[in-house]
Amino acid sequence: MKLLKALVLPVALLIVWEIAMRVSGVQSDSLAAPSQIAVAFYAAMLDGTIPRRTAETLRAALTGLAIGGGSALVASIVLGLVPPVARLMQFSIEVLRPVPAVALIPVAILSLGFGYGMEISLVAFATFWPVLIYGHAAIANIEPQLLDVSRVLRLSTFGRVTKVVLPATLPRYFVAFRLATAVSLIVAVTVEIAANPLGIGYELMTASQSLHPDLMFALVLWIGLVGWGLNGALLLAQRRLFGPAAMAEIAR
Amino acid sequence: MPNVSPLPRTEAAGATPLIAFRGVSHVFGTRPVLQDINLTVGKSEFVCMVGPSGCGKTTMLRMVGGLQTPTVGEVTFGGKRVTGPAQEISFMFQDYSKALLPWRTAAGNVSLALEASGVPSGERVARIKDLLGKVGLANHADHFPAQLSGGMQQRVQIARCLAQEPSVLLMDEPFGALDAMTRQALQDEILRIIEASRTTVLFVTHDLEEAIYLGDRVVALYPNPGRIAQVFEVDLPKPRNQLTTRESPAFLRLRRALFDFIREGEA
Numbered sequence: 001m002k003l004l005k006a007l008v009l010p011v012a013l014l015i016v017w018e019i020a021m022r023v024s025g026v027q028s029d030s031l032a033a034p035s036q037i038a039v040a041f042y043a044a045m046l047d048g049t050i051p052r053r054t055a056e057t058l059r060a061a062l063t064g065l066a067i068g069g070g071s072a073l074v075a076s077i078v079l080g081l082v083p084p085v086a087r088l089m090q091f092s093i094e095v096l097r098p099v100p101a102v103a104l105i106p107v108a109i110l111s112l113g114f115g116y117g118m119e120i121s122l123v124a125f126a127t128f129w130p131v132l133i134y135g136h137a138a139i140a141n142i143e144p145q146l147l148d149v150s151r152v153l154r155l156s157t158f159g160r161v162t163k164v165v166l167p168a169t170l171p172r173y174f175v176a177f178r179l180a181t182a183v184s185l186i187v188a189v190t191v192e193i194a195a196n197p198l199g200i201g202y203e204l205m206t207a208s209q210s211l212h213p214d215l216m217f218a219l220v221l222w223i224g225l226v227g228w229g230l231n232g233a234l235l236l237a238q239r240r241l242f243g244p245a246a247m248a249e250i251a252r
Numbered sequence: 253m254p255n256v257s258p259l260p261r262t263e264a265a266g267a268t269p270l271i272a273f274r275g276v277s278h279v280f281g282t283r284p285v286l287q288d289i290n291l292t293v294g295k296s297e298f299v300c301m302v303g304p305s306g307c308g309k310t311t312m313l314r315m316v317g318g319l320q321t322p323t324v325g326e327v328t329f330g331g332k333r334v335t336g337p338a339q340e341i342s343f344m345f346q347d348y349s350k351a352l353l354p355w356r357t358a359a360g361n362v363s364l365a366l367e368a369s370g371v372p373s374g375e376r377v378a379r380i381k382d383l384l385g386k387v388g389l390a391n392h393a394d395h396f397p398a399q400l401s402g403g404m405q406q407r408v409q410i411a412r413c414l415a416q417e418p419s420v421l422l423m424d425e426p427f428g429a430l431d432a433m434t435r436q437a438l439q440d441e442i443l444r445i446i447e448a449s450r451t452t453v454l455f456v457t458h459d460l461e462e463a464i465y466l467g468d469r470v471v472a473l474y475p476n477p478g479r480i481a482q483v484f485e486v487d488l489p490k491p492r493n494q495l496t497t498r499e500s501p502a503f504l505r506l507r508r509a510l511f512d513f514i515r516e517g518e519a
Contacts, residue, residue, distance in 0.1 A: 145350040151336075152317055152343040153368040153416070163364065167355050 032214035041218035049203060050222060057199035058226070060116055061181075061188035064123025069180050071124075072131035073173065077161060079132070080139025093132070101126035101187050105194055119191045119198065126187040127180040134176035138169040174238045178231060185227050200226075268331065270295045270452055271316055271420065275325035277477075278311055284477035285311050286322070291471065291480060295419075296450045300467035302460055302510070308478025309456045313422045316454060317343040329420070339369060342418035346425040348405040352397040358384060358408045359393040365415035383411040386445065403434035410442065414449075421446065423455045427462070436494050439466060443492060460510045464503060465492060472513060482513060 014034045021033035032040070044050045079086040101122050112118035146168060150160045166173075192201025200223055207215040269292030278286040286308040293299050301309040314320040315327045318337040327334045329341065337343075345351035352361050362380045371379065384393050387407040397405050406426060413421060423442075427435040439462065446453055457463050463470045470484040488502055497503055 143350045145345055145347060146353065148319055148343070148345070149351055149353075149364075150368075151319060152341075153365050153412075154337050154339060155364075155368045159368060163367070164353065167353065 028213065029211045030213050032217055036214040037217045037221070040212070040214035041222065044215060044218060050200075050219070053198075053200045053203045054222070054226060057185075057188050057192065057201065060119040060191075060199060061123055061184040063116070064120040064188065065127050065177075065180055065184040067120065068124030068127035068184075069131045069177055072128045072180075073135060075128075076132050076135030076139060077165065079136045080142075081161070081165070086136070097129045097133070102190055102194070105191060109195055114196055114198075116198070119188060119196050122191050123184045123187045127184050130179045130183060131173070131176045134179070135169070135173055138172035138176075139165060141172075142168045171238070174234070178234050181230050181234060182227060185223070185230065189223060269293060270297075270330060271454070272328045273312070273315075273325070274328065276312075276315065276322045276327060277324040278308065278315075278320070279323045287477040287479050289325070289478070289480060293452060293454060296452055298446070298453045298455065298466060298468045299471060300455045300457060300463035300469070301471045301473060302457060302463045302514075303473030303478070303481075304458070304475045304514075306478070307473035307475040309473055310424055311478070313343070313424050313454060313456055316420070317341055317422050319343070339416060340419040342413040342416045342421050344409055344413050344421065344423045344426050346428055348402060348409055348429075349397070351409055352405055352412075354397050357394050357396055358389055358400065358404075358411075361397070361408050362411045362415050365412045369416065379415065383415055384408075386414065387411045387441065401434075402430050403438060406430065406438060407441075410438075410445070414445065418451060420452045420454070423453065425456050425458065428457065428459070435462070440492075440494065442466070443490075447491065460514065461498070461507060464488075464506050464510065465494075465497060470506075470510065472510065484510060 018034045021031070041050070079089060104122055104125060105118075108118035108122050112121060142165065146164055147160075150164045155163060188199065189201040189204075192199040193205050194201075196202065200219055204216060204219045204223075207213075207219060271293040273289045273291045276286055276289040277284065285306075289308075289312065301312065303309055311320060315322055316329065316334060318334050318341070321335075329338065353364065356364065359380045362383050363376055366376045366379060380393070381390070384390055387410050389404060389407050389411065392400060392404060395404075397408065400408065409426070426442075427438050430438065442453075443466065445451075453466075455463070455466060460470075464484075464486055467486050470486060471480060472482045472484065473479065474481045484506060486506060488497055488500065488506075
C-alpha cells in the first residue's frame with residue numbers, strides 16, 4: 001500500500017511524458033520517450049554493456065572507498081584517542097579537506113595515467129574526509145565514563161579500541177560510511193565522465209556524444225538505482241550485523 | 253558539640269596503612285579543589301566520605317583509583333605511590349547507565365573485567381555465573397543493561413568490580429540514584445559481600461545516614477577547596493541491621509552530630 005502510494009507520482013509523470021512525446025511527435029537528439037528508454041535499457045542489459053560498465057564503476061568506487069574509508073577509520077581513532085596528534089594535524093586537515101576531489105583529476109591523470117589507479121585514488125581521497133571527520137567526532141562523543149571504565153579495568157590499548165571505542169561508535173561510523181559510499185559513487189562517475197574511459201560514466205558520456213538520449217537516460221536512471229541499492233544494502237547490514245550496538249544508539 | 257566526641261584522628265588503626273593521602277592538594281585549571289589532605293585507611297576498613305558538592309570527594313576517590321594524579325603531595329597504596337589503575341583496586345561508578353557497556357549483556361559486562369585481566373575464556377563462563385549469582389542476578393545474565401532496573405544495573409557493576417578480585421573497592425555515590433528500598437537492599441548486600449572478602453572500601457556519599465550505617469569511620473569534608481573537616485568514629489556493632497542499627501541510640505547520636513556539623517559548615 002505504502003509502495004503503491006509512493007509510485008503514484010512517478011508513474012503518472014512517466015505516462016504524461018510518454019503521451020506528450022507521442023502526441024507532439026518530436027524527433028529529438030536530446031529527449032526520448034519512456035518506452036524508448038526502457039527498450040534501450042533492456043538492450044544494454046542484454047548485450048552486457050550495463051552489467052560490465054557497472055562492475056567497472058563499482059570496482060573503482062568500492063576499492064577507493066575501502067582504501068579511503070579504511071585509512072580514515074584508523075586515522076580517526078588515533079586522532080580521537082591521542083589529542084596531541086589531533087592538535088598537530090588539525091591545520092593540515094582543514095587545508096586539505098576543502099580541496100574538491102574533482103580538482104585533482106588533472107593531477108591524478110598526470111601522475112597515474114588513465115585507468116583504475118587514478119580513479120581509485122580520487123575516490124579514496126574524497127571518501128577519506130567524511131569518515132575522518134565523522135569518526136573523530138564520534139570518538140570525541142564517547143561517554144567519558146566508559147573510557148574511565150576501560151582504564152580502571154586496565155584494558156590494553158587494543159582491547160580498549162576493539163571492546164569499547166569501536167562498539168560505542170559503530171552506529172556513527174556506519175552513518176559515515178553510508179555518506180562516504182554516496183560520495184564514492186559520485187566521484188567515480190564524475191571521473192569517468194570527465195576523463196577516465198571506464199564505467200557507467202564513460203558509457204553515459206559516449207551515449208550523449210553519439211546522440212543516443214534513450215541510452216543516456218537509461219544510464220542516468222540506472223546510476224540512481226545503483227546508489228539507492230548500495231545505501232539499502234548498507235542499512236540492511238547495519239540492522240543485521242550490529243543489532244545490539246545499533247540498538248544502543250537508538251536507546252540512548 | 254554533643255557527647256560523642258568525634259576524634260580528630262585521621263590515622264587508621266594498625267601499623268601500616270593500606271591507603272594514604274600525604275599532603276595532597278589539587279587544582280583544576282586555576283580552581284583549587286583539594287587542600288592539604290592527610291588521611292590513611294587501614295586494611296579491611298570501611299571509610300565513608302561525606303560533604304557538599306565541590307568538596308573534592310570524588311577527586312580523592314579518582315586519585316586512589318589512579319585516574320587522577322594530585323598536583324601536590326602523593327597518594328600511596330600499600331606503601332607505593334599510585335601512578336595508574338591497579339588490578340587490586342576496583343572502581344564503582346555512580347552513573348550505572350553510563351558505566352555499563354550498553355551493547356553487552358549483564359554477563360558480557362562482567363566478562364569485560366575478566367577479559368581485561370587475561371582470564372582464559374574457558375574459565376570465564378563459570379566465574380561469570382558465580383559472580384552474577386553472588387549479586388542475585390543469576391537469572392538475568394542474558395539481559396542487556398537497558399532491560400534491567402537501576403538497582404539491577406548497579407548489581408551488574410558490583411559483579412564486574414568483584415570480578416577483578418579487588419582488595420580495595422572505591423565507590424562513588426553508587427546508590428545515590430536508586431530508590432530508598434533498593435538502596436537499603438544494596439547497602440546490606442555490599443556489607444555482606446565485603447564482610448566475607450575483608451575488602452577495604454572507600455565510599456563517597458552525600459547521604460549522612462548511609463555513611464554512618466555502612467562506615468567504620470566517616471570523613472566529613474569542607475568545600476571550596478576541599479579539606480578534611482572532621483573524622484567521626486562509628487562504634488556500632490556488626491553485622492548492621494536496617495531497623496535495629498538505625499534505631500540504636502549510638503546511631504542517632506552520630507546522626508545528630510553529623511547533621512549539626514554539616515549545618516554549621518553551611519552557615
